[in-house]
Structures are given as structure tokens and as C-alpha cells.
Amino acid sequence: MKIGVFVCHCGENIGRTVDCPSVSKACASFPGVVYSEDYKYMCSDPGQNMIKQAIREKGLDAVVVGSCSPHMHERTFRKACESAGINPYMVEIANLREHCSWIHDDIPQATKKAIDLMRFAVERVKFNTPLQTIKVPVTKRTLVIGGGISGIQAALDVANAGFEVVLVEKEPSIGGHMSQLSETFPTLDCSQCILTPRMVEVYQHPKIKLLSYSEVENVEGFIGNFKVTIRRKAKSVKEDLCTGCGLCAEKCPIKKKAFSEFDEGLSNRPAIYVPFPQAVPNVPVIDRSVCTYFKTGKCEMCKKVCGREAIDFAQQDTFITEDVGSIIVATGYKLYTIDKKPETSIYKGYGEYGYGKYKDVINGLQFERIASASGPTSGEMLRPSDKKEPKKIVFIQCVGSRDESKGISYCSKICCMYTAKHAMLYKHKVHDGEAYVFYMDIRAGGKNYDEFVRRAIEEDHVNYIRGRVSKITEEDGKLIVKGEDTIAGLQVTIEADLVVLATAMVAQPEASKLAQTLGVSYDKYGYFQEVHPKLRPVETATGGIFLAGACHSPRDIPECVAMASAAAAKSLVLFGSDMLEREPIVAKVDESTCAGCMYCQKVCAYNAIEKKEIRDRQGKLIKVVAYVNSGLCQGCGTCNATCPSKSVELIGFKDDQIFAQINAFAEV
Amino acid sequence: MKLGYYPGCSSAGTAKEFDTSLKEVFSALQVDLEELKDWSCCGATSAHVTSHLLSVALPARNLLLAKNQGFEELLAPCAACYSRLVSSQREMKLDESVRMKVEDLLEEKVSNGLEVINLIQIFNKIGLDKIKEKKQADISKIKVACYYGCLLVRPVEVALADDMESPDSMEAIVRAAGGKTIDWNFKTECCGAAHSIAHTNIVEKLSKGIIDNAEKHGADVIVVACPMCHSNLDMRQLNIVKDFKDHKTIPVLYLSQLIGLAMGIDDKKLGFEAHYINPKPLLEKMRAATEVKVGSAV
Numbered sequence: 017m018k019i020g021v022f023v024c025h026c027g028e029n030i031g032r033t034v035d036c037p038s039v040s041k042a043c044a045s046f047p048g049v050v051y052s053e054d055y056k057y058m059c060s061d062p063g064q065n066m067i068k069q070a071i072r073e074k075g076l077d078a079v080v081v082g083s084c085s086p087h088m089h090e091r092t093f094r095k096a097c098e099s100a101g102i103n104p105y106m107v108e109i110a111n112l113r114e115h116c117s118w119i120h121d122d123i124p125q126a127t128k129k130a131i132d133l134m135r136f137a138v139e140r141v142k143f144n145t146p147l148q149t150i151k152v153p154v155t156k157r158t159l160v161i162g163g164g165i166s167g168i169q170a171a172l173d174v175a176n177a178g179f180e181v182v183l184v185e186k187e188p189s190i191g192g193h194m195s196q197l198s199e200t201f202p203t204l205d206c207s208q209c210i211l212t213p214r215m216v217e218v219y220q221h222p223k224i225k226l227l228s229y230s231e232v233e234n235v236e237g238f239i240g241n242f243k244v245t246i247r248r249k250a251k252s253v254k255e256d257l258c259t260g261c262g263l264c265a266e267k268c269p270i271k272k273k274a275f276s277e278f279d280e281g282l283s284n285r286p287a288i289y290v291p292f293p294q295a296v297p298n299v300p301v302i303d304r305s306v307c308t309y310f311k312t313g314k315c316e317m318c319k320k321v322c323g324r325e326a327i328d329f330a331q332q333d334t335f336i337t338e339d340v341g342s343i344i345v346a347t348g349y350k351l352y353t354i355d356k357k358p359e360t361s362i363y364k365g366y367g368e369y370g371y372g373k374y375k376d377v378i379n380g381l382q383f384e385r386i387a388s389a390s391g392p393t394s395g396e397m398l399r400p401s402d403k404k405e406p407k408k409i410v411f412i413q414c415v416g417s418r419d420e421s422k423g424i425s426y427c428s429k430i431c432c433m434y435t436a437k438h439a440m441l442y443k444h445k446v447h448d449g450e451a452y453v454f455y456m457d458i459r460a461g462g463k464n465y466d467e468f469v470r471r472a473i474e475e476d477h478v479n480y481i482r483g484r485v486s487k488i489t490e491e492d493g494k495l496i497v498k499g500e501d502t503i504a505g506l507q508v509t510i511e512a513d514l515v516v517l518a519t520a521m522v523a524q525p526e527a528s529k530l531a532q533t534l535g536v537s538y539d540k541y542g543y544f545q546e547v548h549p550k551l552r553p554v555e556t557a558t559g560g561i562f563l564a565g566a567c568h569s570p571r572d573i574p575e576c577v578a579m580a581s582a583a584a585a586k587s588l589v590l591f592g593s594d595m596l597e598r599e600p601i602v603a604k605v606d607e608s609t610c611a612g613c614m615y616c617q618k619v620c621a622y623n624a625i626e627k628k629e630i631r632d633r634q635g636k637l638i639k640v641v642a643y644v645n646s647g648l649c650q651g652c653g654t655c656n657a658t659c660p661s662k663s664v665e666l667i668g669f670k671d672d673q674i675f676a677q678i679n680a681f682a683e684v
Numbered sequence: 685m686k687l688g689y690y691p692g693c694s695s696a697g698t699a700k701e702f703d704t705s706l707k708e709v710f711s712a713l714q715v716d717l718e719e720l721k722d723w724s725c726c727g728a729t730s731a732h733v734t735s736h737l738l739s740v741a742l743p744a745r746n747l748l749l750a751k752n753q754g755f756e757e758l759l760a761p762c763a764a765c766y767s768r769l770v771s772s773q774r775e776m777k778l779d780e781s782v783r784m785k786v787e788d789l790l791e792e793k794v795s796n797g798l799e800v801i802n803l804i805q806i807f808n809k810i811g812l813d814k815i816k817e818k819k820q821a822d823i824s825k826i827k828v829a830c831y832y833g834c835l836l837v838r839p840v841e842v843a844l845a846d847d848m849e850s851p852d853s854m855e856a857i858v859r860a861a862g863g864k865t866i867d868w869n870f871k872t873e874c875c876g877a878a879h880s881i882a883h884t885n886i887v888e889k890l891s892k893g894i895i896d897n898a899e900k901h902g903a904d905v906i907v908v909a910c911p912m913c914h915s916n917l918d919m920r921q922l923n924i925v926k927d928f929k930d931h932k933t934i935p936v937l938y939l940s941q942l943i944g945l946a947m948g949i950d951d952k953k954l955g956f957e958a959h960y961i962n963p964k965p966l967l968e969k970m971r972a973a974t975e976v977k978v979g980s981a982v
Contacts, residue, residue: 366849367848367850491869491897491900
């Protein structure tokens with residue numbers, strides 16, 4: 017076998033600590049190596065051409081590249097080699113960057129280690145065999161999880177390209193947080209006015225199957241071929257019969273008892289309800305936890321008044337399965353709450369702000385509802401406790417965010433902008449009112465964003481105070497806000513009528529559970545993790561699963577929309593071909609030695625192993641063996657390690673390849 | 685098991701009644717206190733504004749004495765003493781170089797294992813049930829504002845395991861003794877602490893804020909567990925009365941005194957004569973069948 021060795025400097029990344037020319041020189045003397053070279057950027061065009069040329073001129077059979085992690089450029093080098101005529105799986109990468117130069121600083125030692133890493137790879141490649149990619153068909157349908165603005169945008173983009181979409185929303189209506197907002201920055205246009213047409217478009221789109229009040233229960237399969245189980249929660253209302261007349265909600269006797277999720281607890285709703293008048297679909301659900309019928313067995317008022325006989329108390333949760341080729345996760349965010357947290361929580365509450373015991377200390381979404389024409393006060397600026405107009409209002413930014421002692425180190429990003437918007441909306445409605453904003457820094461990066469904040473300060477005369485609020489207490493119906501003005505170097509006490517906290521954006525509490533169901537990674541806060549922070553920001557490490565919106569990190573509306581369109585585009589890329597190529601790195605069973613103990617089946621995390629009967633020509637059963645479904649196999653190697661008779665091999669990571677590496681190490 | 689007792693400097697002076705009432709209460713609870721022999725200054729505020737090493741070494745000397753005298757637990761009722769002793773332990777544990785410097789100064793190896801406890805922790809260790817059990821007198825007619833000040837709840841790394849922003853452990857002890865506590869807003873506000881001497885006007889202003897808030901929320905008495913808090917809230921009321929003619933005085937008791945009252949310990953043994961704001965009307969109200977007006981300067 018003729019092996020070519022190529023050592024990359026990775027600019028200065030490797031070259032700074034590893035003497036690459038020496039490594040290349042040392043490699044030239046390894047048995048089997050016929051060509052050895054180093055270059056500043058092996059991944060660049062000239063670098064790749066160098067490899068291609070060497071393959072042609074020297075007649076190489078195998079290539080070893082010493083470079084960055086194979087996660088980064090294995091595919092690049094495989095492609096280059098394939099175009100020069102050798103099988104792409106005859107390429108091995110020695111990770112000289114993450115495994116060597118980045119973690120060491122002693123040049124001679126690092127160089128020695130780099131030579132060793134190269135030797136292991138050279139020994140290993142001698143046992144590589146040419147492999148062919150596996151081709152699987154693609155189901156050209158997308159599942160979108162979450163019906164907020166991100167999910168809506170992603171669904172519309174995929175559907176408008178002509179592919180079917182299944183949109184799953186756990187609440188009774190789509191719309192998400194955006195539907196709760198009064199106006200949006202930096203243009204102050206009405207949130208519902210721009211959102212509801214899109215909601216209707218989703219509902220009416222022939223390619224979109226909207227499953228509201230539903231949750232993803234289970235996901236099986238792989239890129240191009242997912243099988244998703246969806247729980248359709250019992251609405252207690254027959255969707256096909258209901259006309260959305262609203263009589264049931266009007267007549268429901270427990271009008272003032274249930275907490276309105278849409279109004280963030282500032283108003284109440286009946287047991288049978290649609291979250292808001294523009295809800296899509298306009299079909300009510302019964303909240304069984306508060307419904308008199310479900311508690312006592314009596315009432316049935318809604319059933320009596322419904323002219324369409326659409327009420328069905330006996331309805332059960334049902335499960336449906338959908339075949340899709342890609343999944344877009346758009347589950348959004350929740351607001352951090354200042355209440356006392358259990359010891360186990362990574363978050364801490366704000367005792368200094370009363371742990372949420374003061375009625376007139378509200379959060380940003382509650383303020384949105386107060387400011388909204390469709391809100392509990394019909395847009396009148398009235399505070400929750402006594403419904404009086406607040407004459408002095410204090411906004412506090414960074415509540416939870418950027419505060420390690422409260423458990424969150426990140427910036428929630430949107431609060432600077434929405435606080436400026438809130439202060440403006442307040443001043444536009446209460447002309448003689450005073451608005452104060454306590455801030456740490458103003459982060460208003462974005463088109464027309466800083467101008468917007470300046471407008472709040474200069475035109476609407478909002479008082480911006482740089483500093484933190486140390487305490488909020490209540491005395492005689494006033495909220496005593498004590499803080500610091502760090503620019504003036506003074507302590508500040510404001511007797512406010514209403515305090516609005518810009519609380520941090522946090523991941524949905526169930527996000528980590530969903531991430532586990534989907535098999536994608538998430539960070540310590542429960543935000544979904546992208547595969548590469550710069551170059552692959554909407555893809556997860558699991559093929560075919562994409563991210564959109566605030567389920568990834570705090571984002572504002574334009575960013576959510578852009579990300580949703582990007583995720584949709586990634587799905588469409590997948591649908592561009594009928595067959596999908598998959599890595600041939602899968603497990604394979606040697607049927608001649610397999611004893612059919614099926615231990616491998618027990619340990620397989622992907623349900624990729626099944627039983628196979630081997631029969632003779634007369635149909636008589638000879639034996640049962642394990643069989644690997646290469647479509648499902650992820651090549652993790654667990655079965656390989658478990659098999660007592662060494663009958664399972666992981667192609668591309670066969671025992672002799674690994675042993676060759678270990679033996680090379682022993683020789684050092 | 686012997687419970688070591690580190691009285692701290694104020695126990696012999698401004699907080700004598702803290703010391704006497706505490707000893708009475710512990711004898712009634714059958715807990716033996718044994719005073720640490722040859723104890724010295726904890727460093728208090730002065731040491732850590734002068735020399736960092738001194739602020740660790742001074743408490744370390746006392747910790748070493750306690751260990752050598754065979755104590756496993758050391759009661760430091762003064763919040764400042766407690767804070768300095770525990771901070772010193774923590775620093776020597778976290779930073780080896782500090783520990784080695786201290787060992788150089790003390791000419792002896794420092795060892796871990798001694799548990800330093802404050803008044804609230806020792807009551808919790810003895811058990812709230814025991815306090816309930818020993819209850820002899822009714823203290824429910826007076827409304828109690830529990831004041832924590834700074835050093836019982838901060839810094840959070842060394843303070844007692846309670847909510848830094850909204851603590852409740854002192855209230856729990858008062859309630860166990862049959863007392864009625866109030867909810868108020870200045871539980872953990874600063875009293876001005878050691879500025880008492882150099883900037884009396886600041887301390888007056890801060891202490892008045894605390895007292896006013898307690899009274900506004902209906903308190904008859906403020907209860908503290910720190911000699912510094914006590915002197916600022918009690919003694920400085922004499923100045924406050926001069927500067928604010930309409931100031932309504934309020935007695936300030938140590939937690940040990942209030943628990944002593946609930947246990948039926950004789951007033952004379954609880955050291956009320958050392959107070960600047962006479963607690964007598966308070967005691968009368970506590971014992972009266974009908975309400976008595978509380979709050980008058982001596």
C-alpha cells in the first residue's frame with residue numbers, strides 16, 4: 017500500500033506549537049509512506065490540489081491528513097481524495113489541533129506527540145477498506161414543533177415550497193408569545209395586526225396539517241425517515257363540529273376562577289375557553305382541572321348550550337404517527353420568575369424584590385397585556401392592585417439575566433429594546449407620568465435599534481438611571497424602589513406606583529425532555545444546542561433536526577423569523593434529492609459465528625438490531641442470528657463492545673484498525 | 685460534649701446583658717457553656733481594614749485555642765465575632781498560602797474540624813421543641829420585629845443557612861417561644877455598624893429608618909442577636925430623640941432576653957437595667973391584662 021501524508025499548519029493554530037515540517041519529515045520514514053508534505057492551509061484549494069496531485073502522480077492508495085478535528089474537515093479531505101480517484105474511506109485524520117497544539121505549549125514535546133499521532137493514523141489506515149455510502153429514501157415532509165412566530169414562519173416557508181408540513185402546538189392556539197404583545201419595536205406596529213394574518217394563512221394552507229393542543233410523544237428513525245408519535249390532548253370538543261361561536265365560553269359558570277394564561281394571570285377565563293378572540297384554530301378546549309363537570313359530575317352547561325353537539329366529555333387523548341423527513345424545533349421560551357426557587361433549581365429568586373408578593377411588581381409580558389388593546393384593561397394604563405393609573409413607573413432591566421448569583425450568566429438580549437418600548441408606550445398614554453429605567457448597559461445593536469432607545473430618552477423623556485435596584489418594598493400602597501445611580505454616584509429612592517421587571521428569557525421547562533426525545537443536545541439552561549456556533553447555527557448534531565427561534569437562545573422577532581426561514585431552507589435542501597447518502601460506518605453481524613444471544617439488541621439505543629432466522633432450502637430453521645438495520649444504526653459501537661463472541665464489527669472501526677493504532681502506541 | 689463559649693469583647697462591656705441573659709437561658713435549657721481560656725480579640729472591623737493577614741490570624745489564634753482545649757463546637761454569640769471566626773476558617777481552607785502565613789505567625793499548625801456557631805444556630809441545634817417545652821410565660825401580647833442586620837445573613841458564604849434577602853430563622857425561634865412576630869421591610873437593612881463612633885450622624889439616620897419601619901408595621905420591640913446592632917439601635921436612640929423631637933422610642937432586646945422572658949426567668953437576671961430605652965413599659969404590656977402604651981426614653 018502506498019500512503020501519502022499531509023501535515024497542515026492550520027495557519028498558526030497548529031504551526032505555533034507543532035513544528036510541522038519536522039513532523040512531515042519524520043512521517044516520510046514510516047513504513048508504507050511514499051509521500052509526505054506540509055502546508056499552511058491544507059483545507060484550502062491549493063492544499064486540496066496538493067493532495068489530489070500527489071494521489072495521481074505517486075499512485076497513492078491511502079491518505080493520512082494531520083489537521084483539525086475530523087468533525088471539521090474529514091468530509092473535505094474525503095471529497096478531495098474521491099475526486100482524485102481513491103475511495104473516501106481510505107482517508108484518516110490525525111487530530112493535531114484539538115488533541116495536540118491547542119492543549120500544549122511546549123514545542124518539542126508537542127511536535128513529538130504530533131509525530132506519534134501521525135504514526136497511529138498511518139498504521140490504522142493500512143487496515144482501512146474501501147466502503148460505499150448507504151443510500152436511503154427521503155420522506156419529503158417536515159414536522160414543526162411549536163406554533164409561535166418561529167414555527168409559523170418555518171411552516172409557511174416549507175409549505176410554500178410545495179412540501180407538506182405537520183405543525184404541532186401544545187396550547188389550544190398557535191401564535192405564541194408574539195400574540196400577547198401590544199406593539200413591537202422598533203416601529204411600534206401592532207403585534208397582532210402583523211401576526212394574525214400569518215396564523216390564518218397557516219390554518220388555511222392546503223399543505224399544512226395543524227395539530228393544536230398536541231405534543232410530541234416519541235421520535236424514532238433518522239434523517240429523511242423519522243416516525244413521530246404525537247399525543248393529541250383531549251379538547252373535550254369535537255373539532256369538526258364546532259363553529260367557534262363562543263356561546264359555551266360565555267355560559268360557563270366558572271367565569272372568574274381560572275387563571276388566564278394569555279393575560280399572564282391578570283384576568284380570568286372560564287373552564288371552556290379559547291385563549292384569545294383571534295385564536296387559530298377557533299375551537300375551545302375544556303380545562304379539566306377547573307371544570308365543574310370534571311370535578312363533581314354535574315353542570316354540563318356548555319353541552320346544553322352548544323347547538324352543534326360538539327361538546328364531548330368522554331373524549332380521550334389520542335395518538336397519531338406521522339412520517340417526516342425533517343424536524344424543525346421551535347418551542348420558544350418562558351420568562352424567568354422572581355419567586356422563591358427550590359434548592360435544586362439552578363435559578364434563584366429575588367427576595368429583595370419580594371419574591372413576587374407585591375401585586376404591582378409585574379413582568380414584561382404582563383405589561384404587554386396591560387398596554388394591549390385586547391388586554392384586561394382594554395389598553396388603559398391601570399395597575400393590577402387597585403386599577404388606578406400609575407403616575408410613577410419604574411422599569412428594571414436585567415432581572416435574572418447577567419447575574420451569576422441568580423443562576424443566569426447570559427444576556428437576554430431583547431429586554432433593552434422592549435423596556436424602551438414599554439417606557440414609550442407608558443409615556444404615550446400617561447402624559448403627566450414619570451418613567452424611570454434602571455439599566456446595567458444599553459445593548460441596542462440592530463437596525464434602527466439604538467435610535468429607538470434614544471427616542472425614548474430624548475423625545476419621550478424617559479429617565480434612564482445606570483445602576484441596579486437593591487430592594488423593593490411596599491409602604492402605604494407605594495412601592496419603595498431603592499437603587500443606585502452609578503453615574504451620579506448617588507443612592508436613589510423612588511416611590512413608584514408600578515414596577516415592571518425585565519425578567520430573563522429562559523428555556524421552556526420541558527425543553528430538555530424534548531431534547532432527549534429528539535436525541536439532540538442542550539445546554540445547562542435547557543436551550544437547544546446548534547452543531548456549529550458560526551457556520552451551522554440552525555442545525556443540530558442530529559441529522560435532519562433543525563432549530564428556529566428562542567428555543568436556541570434569547571432572540572427577538574426579526575431574528576426568530578430569519579432563523580425559521582433558515583431552518584426551512586435546510587429542510588428544503590434535504591428535500592432536493594430523492595435519495596440520501598449516509599455514512600457506511602455501521603455495525604455488521606458475522607452470521608457464521610453469531611450465537612443469537614441478542615445481547616446486542618438489548619444494548620442498542622437506536623432499536624437498530626432485530627432477530628433474523630436462517631433456514632435451509634427446505635425451510636427448516638437452522639439458527640437465529642442478530643441483524644443490523646443499517647438505516648437505523650448510528651455506528652455507536654455499543655453492540656461491538658458487548659458481543660461475547662466478537663461477531664459484531666463496526667465497519668470503519670474494526671478491531672484490527674483499532675489494534676493497529678494501539679500497537680503503534682506501544683512501539684513509542 | 686462541652687460547648688465552648690467565645691464571649692467576645694462586648695460581652696464584658698456594652699453587651700453585658702447579652703452575656704448574662706444568654707447564660708441564664710442556657711442554664712435553663714441545661715446546656716453547659718465553658719468559656720474559652722485566654723481568648724483574645726477577633727479582629728472585628730478594625731483588623732480587616734488594617735491588614736488582611738491580621739484579620740485571619742486573630743480569629744485563627746482563638747480557633748487554635750478552642751481546638752487545643754478540646755472543644756468541638758464553639759459558640760460565638762456576637763454576629764461580628766461569628767463572622768470573623770468563620771471567615772478565617774474559610775480563608776485558611778481555600779487558600780493554602782494564607783494558612784501557611786497564619787501558621788508562621790502562630791508558630792503552630794492550624795487544623796480543621798471545629799464548628800463555630802452563632803446564637804440562632806445554637807437555638808436550632810438545641811431544638812425549637814425544647815424551647816417550646818421550656819415556655820413558662822406568655823409573651824404573645826407584644827409584637828416582635830426580628831432584626832438581622834448584616835452579619836447574620838451576609839456574606840452568604842459564611843452566614844447562617846437562611847435566606848439572605850428575606851430571612852426567617854429568628855422569627856421561627858421567637859414563634860417557638862410563643863411570641864408574635866411582624867412582617868416588615870428593614871430586617872436586613874444596614875444599621876451603620878462601626879460608623880457609630882466616627883460618623884454618629886450616619887448611624888442615627890440609618891437606625892432611625894430601621895426603628896421607624898418596625899414601628900410603622902406595628903412592632904412593640906425590636907429583637908437582635910448582635911451587640912453592634914443593639915448599641916446602634918438602643919443607645920443611639922438617645923441622640924435620635926434629640927434630633928427628631930417626634931421620634932417614638934422603642935425598646936431593643938437581645939434574642940436571649942426575649943427567650944429568657946418566655947422561660948419565666950426573673951427580669952433582674954436578664955440585665956434590663958443596662959438598656960438605654962427602658963423596656964419596663966414593654967414588660968408591663970406583655971404582662972398586662974389590658975394594653976399599655978410602649979416606648980419612652982429613660
